[in-house]
Amino acid sequence: MPGLSVIIVNYKTPQLLTDCLATFFTGNSQVSLEVIVVDNASGDNSQEIVTRAFPLVKWVQMGYNAGFARANNEGIRQATGDVVLLLNSDTLNVDNAIEQCYQQFKASAYIACGVQLLNADGSPQISGNYFMKGGLNYLLPLPYLGSFIKWLGNVVKVEKPNVPDSSALVEVDWINGAFLMVKRTAIDKAGLLDEDFFLYAEEAEWCSRLHKTGKLCIYGQYKVVHLQGESANEAFGSSGKGYYNLYDRKGLQIMLSNFLRIRKQFGIGWFLVQLAFYLMAIPVFFIASFFDNVFRLRNPFANFGMAARFAANVGRIVTFTPRILSNKPYFYKVL
Incomplete structure (x- = not known):
């Protein structure tokens, strides 16, 4: 049984996805790893491209564009690991951050964690947040x-309602969904993501329920590049980063x-x-x-x-x- 199940939702981003997978399928992993790609009916050759390059990937087809919450929930249902990582396809694992984060997280009392996300130029990206009234x-x-x-x-x-940059452990209320690692025991208590959501804000609502079962943190010493908004912009013909x-x-x-x-x-x-x-x-x-x-x-x-x-x-x-x-x-x- 794998210790860590990585779930990546794909929608018409085969190149981003292969670039992402290449950064942690290096052959040097000491962790029993399960990778599940959940495809939101991309209607392209994403499956052929990805599974040919990475045959160990389990490909799950939703059959329609189910968005973030529903697709990740299907991945969680099919995952067998004690720890689940929701990972964006537009991320790049830096210096084996995923494995190092998992090793520290599984030995801790925290029920969910993130890492310090970076922009492509290495500048910090908001990774952890605090709830602000209303x-x-x-x-x-x-x-x-x-x-x-x-x-x-x-x-x-x-x-400030967020942690703009962290270099060590910081406790937070909710974690950026681009990299959200959660223990199965917490999911069993809090439930899955709310399937009313299609895209955006679902991880904040989910973390509000997870937070009732235990503490969440950011391990700022581990870094993952997040090409913020690239997957959504590419899929939906939009522009701009963040939520402005x-x-x-x-x-x-x-x-x-x-x-x-x-x-x-x-x-x-x-x-x-x-x-x-x-x-x-x-x-x-x-x-x-x-x-x-x-x-x-x-x-x-x-x-x-x-x-x-x-x-x-x-x-x-x-x-x-x-x-x-x-x-x-x-x-x-x-x-």
Whole structure:
């Protein structure tokens, strides 16, 4: 029986996936390893490319684009290891970080862990996070209004909701889903990922339940490169890194998943507070961008197209509101 089961969800990213697998199928592993690739109906030659290069990989076909939570859940159900690692296809194992992390983690009392994620240039990426009341950190990407909220938070010295860089062990509330290692005993207690989610925010909600069973941490001494957003951007024809893109279909999925998480983890009250801020951000965006461009001697209407796309996405969130508030099972997929 393998000690570690690595689960990677694939959707039309065979090159990223083969590059990822090449960094830990080196022949030097001292760990009994099981690798499960769950394919979300890529409809390409991903399986042929990957299994030819790595015949030990177990390939699982979902048959439809099931997203992150459902695909990983299927991988977890088929995994046989005592420890499960959810790993993005756009990651690169550095200096055998996966095995070293596993060895330290399995001997610890922690129930879930991550590593320090790096950008391609070696700069640190946010890997661990703290829960902020009501998920108020989701207001930070709002155009103009988010910058004001961030400034206000700095003035009143609100603690940052994340660990920007770590070089040693740091305890956190939730872990970036690009690299999330969890003990099977904790999954048995907390349950699987919530299958209402299609993509984004599902690992935060899951960690909120895992956290009730034990402590989570980041092992900052171990590094893994995460080509942040590359798999999603490549698959969905979007651009930008992180969660500040709120203006296209990917941005709508991010917003919808964030609101779903707020409802599930923090309740109806905080959901309505967040929605009020997003609605308020629409006129703020139009008015502030107009005067901002005038002040900078640019076309005052230059950002109106982006503001209109943001407004349209918020409008879609409003249409989902009754369903989200009901908290009944539903697959929130818009990509």
